[in-house]
Amino acid sequence: MKSTGENGDDGKAGAARRAMVELIRRRGVRDERVLAAMARLPRELFVPQANIATAYADAPWPIGEGQTISQPYIIAYMTEALALRPGERVLEIGTGTGYQAAVLAGAGARVWTIERNPVLAARARRVLDALKIEGVQVRVGDGYDGWPEEAPFDGILVTCAPPEMPARLTEQLAEGGRMIAPVGPVHGAQQLIRLRHAAGRLTAYEDLSVAFVPMLPGLAAAARE
Ligand code: SAH
Numbered sequence: 001m002k003s004t005g006e007n008g009d010d011g012k013a014g015a016a017r018r019a020m021v022e023l024i025r026r027r028g029v030r031d032e033r034v035l036a037a038m039a040r041l042p043r044e045l046f047v048p049q050a051n052i053a054t055a056y057a058d059a060p061w062p063i064g065e066g067q068t069i070s071q072p073y074i075i076a077y078m079t080e081a082l083a084l085r086p087g088e089r090v091l092e093i094g095t096g097t098g099y100q101a102a103v104l105a106g107a108g109a110r111v112w113t114i115e116r117n118p119v120l121a122a123r124a125r126r127v128l129d130a131l132k133i134e135g136v137q138v139r140v141g142d143g144y145d146g147w148p149e150e151a152p153f154d155g156i157l158v159t160c161a162p163p164e165m166p167a168r169l170t171e172q173l174a175e176g177g178r179m180i181a182p183v184g185p186v187h188g189a190q191q192l193i194r195l196r197h198a199a200g201r202l203t204a205y206e207d208l209s210v211a212f213v214p215m216l217p218g219l220a221a222a223a224r225e
Helices: 010-024 031-042 052-056 070-079 099-106 119-132 220-225
Strands: 060-066 067-070 089-095 111-117 136-140 152-160 174-183 190-198 202-211
Touching: 010 031, 010 052, 010 070, 031 070, 031 099, 060 089, 060 099, 060 119, 070 099, 070 174, 070 190, 070 202, 089 099, 099 119, 099 136, 099 152, 111 119, 119 136
Parallel strands: 089 111, 089 152, 111 136, 152 174
Antiparallel strands: 060 067, 174 190, 190 202
C-alpha cells in the first residue's frame, strides 16, 4: 500500500487532495478536524475504478453494486454538521466504500456503520483494515433497525435517502445528540434534515437540497419481495 505521508505530501494524490480540501474550505466548511481527516485520507483507495483526478473531483462517483459515493463537499458538510467532539459515538447508515466512516474516525469519532450490501461491506472492511483505521465497526444489516445494542449515539449520519425520517433511528440519538439525513423520494426532491435531541425533545431543521441513492427496504423485506 502506498504511503500517504504524514503531511499529505505524496505527489499527484497529495496535490489533488490538498486542492479538494481547499475547495471544501472555500465553500464554507470550517471544522479543522474534518478538513484534516480529509487531507490525510487516500480517497483513491476507497473509490473503485477511479483515478486520482476522478477520486478527488468534487462530484459523486459510482462505487459498484449500483451505488454512488457523495461528492467530497457533501461528505465534509454532513460530517461538520454533527459538530463532533473527540471520542463521541457515531452511527452511519450506508457504509458504501467506508470513506465517510474513515472521515468520521479521522475526525475523532468512534464509528458504527451499517451496510445492506455484503459485497460493499466486505470491501469497505478490507480498505479500512489495509489503512489501519481503527475505531470503525462495520455490520451487514438493515439501517432502518439502527444498532440498538450500541445506542444511544451522539451522532447519526445517513448516506442513503429514506422516504421519511426513520423513527427507529431517531430513537437511538443520545440526549444532546445530532443527526443528519437526506430525506425524500427516490427520483424527487430530497432534503438534508438536521435533528437535535435536546432537553428530551427532537428539533428538526431543513437544510440543503441533495440527491442520494435510496435507502432500500431491509434485507428481510427484500427476501419477501
Ligand atoms: N457512505 C458511503 C456511500 C454510501 S452510498 C461512502 O462513504 O462510500 C449509500 C449506501 O447505502 C449504499 O452502499 C447502499 O447499499 C446502502 N444502503 C441502502 N439502503 C440501506 C439500508 N436500508 N441499510 C443499510 N444500508 C443501505
